[in-house]
Amino acid sequence: MLALARDAQASEFQLLHKIVTETPQRMHLKSRRPFATHAHELLHTTPADICKAACVKAKWRDQWKSAEPSRLHLYVEDSTDVPGRLLPRKQWTILNRLRTGVGCFGAAMMKWGIVDSARCECGDPLQTVEHILTSCPIYRPPHGERGLIELDHRTLVWLASTELKV
């Protein structure tokens, strides 16, 4: 029974491969990126001996290296091993909002028209991620941005206990 299923799957794959590689392109197709052409490119650019996950990872790494440098480049080198990924959701969320600089910071909330003031709870007139990481007397992590990169013990304790809501 298992052999039959495997044969059927192999047969389906062979049929798909035959359609993709042998079907002539229709000239009247309006799509700028027809499926068969795209599949052809993939077949020729994907090494035969590489598994799908490794291929995706290699492609991601190439795109990551060629992208404009951003805050995230400080933290992420390998998409499968981002430090802190096993933290509880609340801590992981705060960590990533501080890492990306994208979150409900006062400056962003005012820009989005949700609040009237960008003021931080410490009294600073402009709550940004830079303010939180460098000078906020209430919410600054114990080792600032370096702690968010290294995720040292004190930073992990801070993440578990902070009242920061961003």
Ligand SMILES: [Zn+2]
């Ligand atoms: Zn503050």
